[in-house]
Amino acid sequence: MKEKYYKLSSELMPVISELVRKTMPLLIHENSTSVSKNHLYGSQFNADSIAKKDFRYFAKKLPPDESPSLVVALRIDESASMSAFGRLEAAKRAAIAVYEFCEQCKIPIIIYGDTADRSSLEQMSLYAYCDFVHLEQGDRFRLMNIQGRSNNRDGMSIRILAEKLLMAKEQTKLMISISDGQPKAMPDYSGDVAISDMQMVLKEYRRKGIAFLAAAIGQDKDTICDIYGKESFLDITDLRQLPVRLVKIIARYLSS
Template identity: 70%
Template sequence: MRKSADSEDSSSLLSDQSTDMASSDTGDNGAPQYHEANPEPMSEDAKQRERDFRKKLNQAAREIVSDSIHARVKLIVHRPDYDQDSKRQYIRLSQELMPVVQEIARKTLPLLEHETSAEFERNRYYGSRFQADSVAYRDYRYFAKKRTPSESPSLVVGLRVDESASMSAFGRLEAAKRAVIAVYEFCRLCQIPVVIYGDTADVSKLEQMSLYAYADFDKPDVHDRYRLMRIQARSNNRDGMALRIMAERLVQAPQQTKLLISISDGQPKAMDDYTGSYAARDMQQTIVEYERKGVAFLASAIGQDKDVIHDIYGQDKFLDIANLREFPARLVRIIARYL
């Protein structure tokens, strides 16, 4: 597998987690107790780089939708900050998840090495070699094909999080955060480039679409894991616009396999009249357009509108998440299947 130039060694992951925290003892349950360290202020150069990156993201997003039905929608891409509360929340949610994520990564990495050395690309819809061990997955990716010298078994992952107001109900928001942590840390362990955005609509008349760039493969940062904790329930959702922007980002990435996962609890709904069949048709047209460009879509439905989400994406791209506690591990295992 080709490694990202900006990725870091997986062995440094746990030490990264303690960059701004220190552990000196354990609690009654054996879990480490973390003590806050004084955060280092961001330098002026670093602040300027963040501003430049945010400006670049805004320009790119507006260009992507300039020829779509969303061309006149007032869009702002934010680059959320993080604080000590974000770090504490990350530690609380990640402690239970990390052993599971690390175990899946431990089993996946040797397979990647074997797959690369064998020079066969697995889990394809067609090919010269039949993989009997893949039949159990029932996704029709039963074949392997010989990889030419120019091909790479690389993967890039996009994760879109619906930040509509309804995500605040029934533990959905925390379930989404747990899943996002699991995906982010798994991708770091396996050195997979990942982009994680949240989105909402109709914050104001001057901000009809809001994107939140929590992690981006163009500017990886070990502190992105803390930014993920700024995901929250906000307002409406303009799903087709978010999918288009993220899918285009994946198309522009050099990795061969491009996977875009959407975590959502409901059907699209935004002002003015972006709802019902009109919004569903926009999403379906976006999916078809970018599937032709090589992007694979998966929809993780965690709310009451599962039937609507199923109808929009189709059975082969739909994940019915009935058990929110099992959601993170299930999502990570699915990503591992694409490697």
């Protein structure tokens, strides 16, 4: 996994590093305008403290308490069709780019994959590659386990990740979904039923403050656009553009 990770990330890292360099100024805190009085030394002299005999005649600026408040969830469709036409490789490269960018910018990140119907007992399966609640050193290498598996029950997986985002203290919560097709799972989760379920889930969590972005990398782009809405839809015709476009979108949320 390490060998494959370094091979895939080698050409991405210079671009990511440049984006991080351009983004870092957005992470610099605003200068604080409030001060704390009654100090033995400081940058501001308070004449009104002279009457006191404790020598605490100075004030200091308080450290800024504003910091970038963004948390990102990356959800990856691991349906069997993702194995075709280089989509799986594109998803892995995108996961690498998002992970490395967020890690370097100190943005909390969770990356999960999901599939459905792997067995009669397993209605939906989630794969945790990286989770800000339980960070581990080998998280980045686990991304190489992303693979095409079976069907996809999108509504349930989006709901689970949305609940994770709601637990984060950060104010801006962004979920990015990479998918190559419309939802389909057994026994009847497809067509209008699945689309209606997804739209209901998206509406519920948008009301709770979560922003969604769907990166469509397959043939069902029109359906995905209808589900998420034009304002939350990213049409990826050239899969090579996916990693950088996602990172640029995350950087844009930092400046909003």
